[in-house]
Amino acid sequence: MLSSQEIIAKVGNLPSLPTVAARINTEIESEGLSAKRLGAIISEDPALASRMLRLSNSAFYGMPRQISTIERAVMVLGFDTVKNLALSISIFSFFEKGISPAIDVIGLWNHSLGVAVCARALVMRLNFKLAEQAFLLGIVHDVGKIALVNLCLADMEQVCRLIGQDGMSEEEAEMQVFGFTHQRIGSMLIKEWKFPEMMVMAVKSHHELPPVLKECDEEIAHLIRCLCVANQFAKALALGVSTNQKREAIPSVMWGYLGVERQDIAGLSTVIREDYQRIIQSWEMD
Numbered sequence: 511m512l513s514s515q516e517i518i519a520k521v522g523n524l525p526s527l528p529t530v531a532a533r534i535n536t537e538i539e540s541e542g543l544s545a546k547r548l549g550a551i552i553s554e555d556p557a558l559a560s561r562m563l564r565l566s567n568s569a570f571y572g573m574p575r576q577i578s579t580i581e582r583a584v585m586v587l588g589f590d591t592v593k594n595l596a597l598s599i600s601i602f603s604f605f606e607k608g609i610s611p612a613i614d615v616i617g618l619w620n621h622s623l624g625v626a627v628c629a630r631a632l633v634m635r636l637n638f639k640l641a642e643q644a645f646l647l648g649i650v651h652d653v654g655k656i657a658l659v660n661l662c663l664a665d666m667e668q669v670c671r672l673i674g675q676d677g678m679s680e681e682e683a684e685m686q687v688f689g690f691t692h693q694r695i696g697s698m699l700i701k702e703w704k705f706p707e708m709m710v711m712a713v714k715s716h717h718e719l720p721p722v723l724k725e726c727d728e729e730i731a732h733l734i735r736c737l738c739v740a741n742q743f744a745k746a747l748a749l750g751v752s753t754n755q756k757r758e759a760i761p762s763v764m765w766g767y768l769g770v771e772r773q774d775i776a777g778l779s780t781v782i783r784e785d786y787q788r789i790i791q792s793w794e795m796d
Contacts, residue, residue, distance in 0.1 A: 512689045514698055521661045521689070521695065521707050527703040530555045532591060535704040537724055545589050549580045552596050561599050562592070568792035570785060594646040597627075601649055602793070604656050612667045613659055622649050623793060624749025627760050627786045628740035631778060633733060640733055647709060648736045648744075651716045654696025655753055658688070666753075673754050679763025680754040681717070693717060712737050719762055735767050766792035 518524065526533070533551055553559050559580055566575060566583045571591075577583050584592045605619040626648025633644035658666045665687050672683035684691045695795035697714035701707075712734045715721040721738050723731045744750065745757035765771070770778065 517695060521658065523559050524695075524699050524702050525604065525657060525660060525673075528603055530558055530602040530627065531597050532703070534549055534596060538593075539704050542557065543593075545584045546581075547591065548593055548596075549584050552580050552592070555676060558596065558599055561684070564666050565595055565599075565746055565789075566592075568788065570792060573575070588642075590642040593641045598649045601653060604653070604660065605610060608669060610663055612670055613663075613753060614751045615659065618652060618655060618753060619750070619793075620790060621744060621750030621752045622652055624648075624744035624747065624786055625651055625737070627732075627741045627780055627789060628728070628743045628747075629736045630742055631785065632736040632743075632768050634771070637729065637732060640729060644733055644736050644740075645650055647712050647733060648740055650696075650700060650705070651737060651741060652692065652696065652752070653699055653713070654692035657695055657699055658692060662688070668750060670753055672708060691717075706783040707732065716741050717758075719758060719761055720767070732767075735764060739764050739768060743782075747786075749782075764768075 512520070521651060526532070530551055534543065534548065537547065537551075552562060554762075561666055562583065563577060564572075567573060570641060571587060577586055580592070587595075589762060593607045602619065605615050605622075609615050609745050618787060626645045629644040629648040630641050633640045645687055658669075669680075669683045669687050672678045672686065673680055677681075678686070681691055693714050697710045701710045711726075711730070716737050719738055719742070721734050723734060726734070726769070742757045742760050745752060745755060764773075
């Protein structure tokens with residue numbers, strides 16, 4: 511297996527997180543980010559603030575009154591929701607359309623949104639307070655793929671050909687072309703960007719059914735399991751277009767961990783599809 515240094519030598523320097531998101535993560539790490547400071551940082555970037563307000567007023571959040579300022583958004587939606595929306599918008603900037611005719615980058619972004627909506631819906635069944643963390647995990651879970659698209663486009667196109675034409679699994683194709691998986695580089699990138707260690711673990715293990723969880727507290731284990739199920743569930747519901755549309759069966763033990771019975775799945779699917787349609791309209795390209 512390649513070392514982290516060998517991966518960076520192969521693909522080049524990892525991309526930097528946009529300035530506002532980097533500042534948010536740095537201040538969270540130093541435990542210096544207050545609600546007032548968060549609002550001030552976001553307001554310094556007019557494009558980010560504008561999209562933030564658009565999303566805050568979307569049907570997905572269902573606010574009864576118009577939110578007209580970032581400060582009001584923090585008050586009404588809450589610190590975690592606004593913080594994670596700002597980070598999600600920053601991640602969105604990497605998903606530029608038209609990079610390659612062979613790779614549907616916006617479809618991949620829509621898949622990430624779908625996984626975010628699924629993860630949020632799943633985690634809320636047992637722990638409502640983890641909803642926004644689950645949403646952000648869905649947004650970032652495939653960031654390794656978009657890094658590879660931006661850094662090694664021809665190689666990533668070859669991976670897609672091996673999956674689509676030769677019938678390889680995604681892991682086999684990535685290992686043949688790169689010597690590592692998108693989960694591996696994605697977890698490196700998340701760590702470089704100063705996201706919490708829990709998110710590094712989740713990105714690294716999001717294809718594991720069930721994931722191997724060592725020395726994890728129950729909340730972190732629950733979030734990671736929700737992400738692993740959400741990744742496959744979003745494919746089953748055709749939410750977005752992953753670079754690999756083949757889905758793996760979700761073991762019954764995973765549904766059990768999440769408190770989902772077989773008879774719950776149809777109703778849960780309906781709720782997720784409705785939420786996805788609400789948020790996808792707000793995330794459409796300008």
